[in-house]
Amino acid sequence: MDKKHIYQRRKVTLDSQKEFRLGEGKISGYCALLLGALSLLAVLAYRYPAYLTTIELRQLYNAETLQVVLKYGMYFSLFFGVLTFILNGYKRLGLAGISLTLLAFALGGYSIPVGPVEPMRLSLGVDWLILALLGSVFIFMALEKLLPRYKEQVILRAEWGLDLLYFCINHLAISAILIYGNYHAAHFDWALSPALHAAVQSVPVLVQFVLIVLCADFVLYWEHRLYHEVRALWPIHAVHHSVEQLDWLAGSRGHFIQVFSERAMVMVPLYLLGASEAALNMYVVFAALQAVLIHCNTGLPFGWLKYVLVTPQFHHWHHSSERPALDTNYSAHTLLFDKLFGTYHMPGAHWPAEYGTTSPLPRRFWGQLFYPLKMWLKKWR
Numbered sequence: 314m315d316k317k318h319i320y321q322r323r324k325v326t327l328d329s330q331k332e333f334r335l336g337e338g339k340i341s342g343y344c345a346l347l348l349g350a351l352s353l354l355a356v357l358a359y360r361y362p363a364y365l366t367t368i369e370l371r372q373l374y375n376a377e378t379l380q381v382v383l384k385y386g387m388y389f390s391l392f393f394g395v396l397t398f399i400l401n402g403y404k405r406l407g408l409a410g411i412s413l414t415l416l417a418f419a420l421g422g423y424s425i426p427v428g429p430v431e432p433m434r435l436s437l438g439v440d441w442l443i444l445a446l447l448g449s450v451f452i453f454m455a456l457e458k459l460l461p462r463y464k465e466q467v468i469l470r471a472e473w474g475l476d477l478l479y480f481c482i483n484h485l486a487i488s489a490i491l492i493y494g495n496y497h498a499a500h501f502d503w504a505l506s507p508a509l510h511a512a513v514q515s516v517p518v519l520v521q522f523v524l525i526v527l528c529a530d531f532v533l534y535w536e537h538r539l540y541h542e543v544r545a546l547w548p549i550h551a552v553h554h555s556v557e558q559l560d561w562l563a564g565s566r567g568h569f570i571q572v573f574s575e576r577a578m579v580m581v582p583l584y585l586l587g588a589s590e591a592a593l594n595m596y597v598v599f600a601a602l603q604a605v606l607i608h609c610n611t612g613l614p615f616g617w618l619k620y621v622l623v624t625p626q627f628h629h630w631h632h633s634s635e636r637p638a639l640d641t642n643y644s645a646h647t648l649l650f651d652k653l654f655g656t657y658h659m660p661g662a663h664w665p666a667e668y669g670t671t672s673p674l675p676r677r678f679w680g681q682l683f684y685p686l687k688m689w690l691k692k693w694r
């Protein structure tokens with residue numbers, strides 16, 4: 314802990330204009346629009362599964378069962394849309410939701426026959442986007458409302474639209490990211506060891522899972538640290554750090570180079586280790602949930618786990634622009650490597666007062682996309 318630094322409480326003032334309150338039609342309007350948009354996307358994914366779904370994910374869910382979810386999604390969208398008219402507020406959002414749902418009905422609705430799909434090499438992960446968005450809203454938004462860290466921070470905080478855009482792009486690109494990651498990992502074929510694979514697969518799945526977590530964490534730690542400490546790499550990663558209010562959606566913000574490189578790097582240890590599929594699936598679920606959770610605006614008490622795993626408080630410090638926290642807390646899964654390599658920062662029960670980068674970044678998508686290029690050209694001139 315930095316003795317000279319005075320830790321202050323973060324001040325968050327409630328923006329009552331953006332708050333969701335019962336009875337105004339605003340909640341209904343946004344629900345109608347969200348469900349309408351997701352319903353339309355889902356219907357399109359059922360119509361064109363070869364182009365709009367991912368093979369890897371398709372194997373893990375039952376498309377027919379999800380049509381029941383879609384059915385309820387469509388009816389609830391209509392219900393919330395009508396509710397905006399009854400409540401006489403946010404009727405435009407309600408109407409937009411109803412229109413999208415009616416279009417989804419016109420395109421076949423929830424009863425499009427599910428058949429075998431001709432796999433395409435590259436497709437858009439519309440199915441992944443829908444499931445991740447619905448799951449996040451249900452799990453993480455609920456968590457943030459029930460156990461918030463900053464109670465006054467609203468769901469529609471500054472730049473939420475930008476982060477939703479990042480969320481959509483990164484989820485839609487999942488197929489390209491996976492292909493790139495696998496392709497990259499295949500370069501390490503020379504290091505594959507059948508003896509290691511046999512040894513790893515002979516231990517219980519839970520031990521394999523822990524091994525995967527530790528190996529992935531080591532690689533992710535160093536990849537992350539290089540992004541911070543190599544000057545030419547920082548502008549790419551700075552995009553992730555430009556967010557100034559953290560919540561479940563904030564973690565999605567990331568330059569595509571970082572998203573791709575992270576996936577490619579983490580594939581290498583997983584590929585070399587050769588763990589069983591059950592252990593790998595456990596890791597994928599764990600990593601996906603933890604990545605969202607650590608950005609959440611939640612004061613959920615973790616007890617002794619906060620001394621073992623990366624928690625929201627730990628990763629929030631990584632996003633702080635306060636001096637003692639700069640370039641610390643790189644780990645993605647456990648605290649081991651930050652402790653081992655001297656970059657651990659967790660000042661007791663304190664939380665950051667400020668988030669973001671020390672020098673400002675562009676606040677829009679295109680500006681952030683070209684920000685690294687701009688910085689590199691500036692240096693070479």
Ligand SMILES: [Zn+2]
Pocket residue numbers: 537541550554631
């Ligand atoms: Zn970072």
Ligand SMILES: [Zn+2]
Pocket residue numbers: 553564608628632
């Ligand atoms: Zn982060």
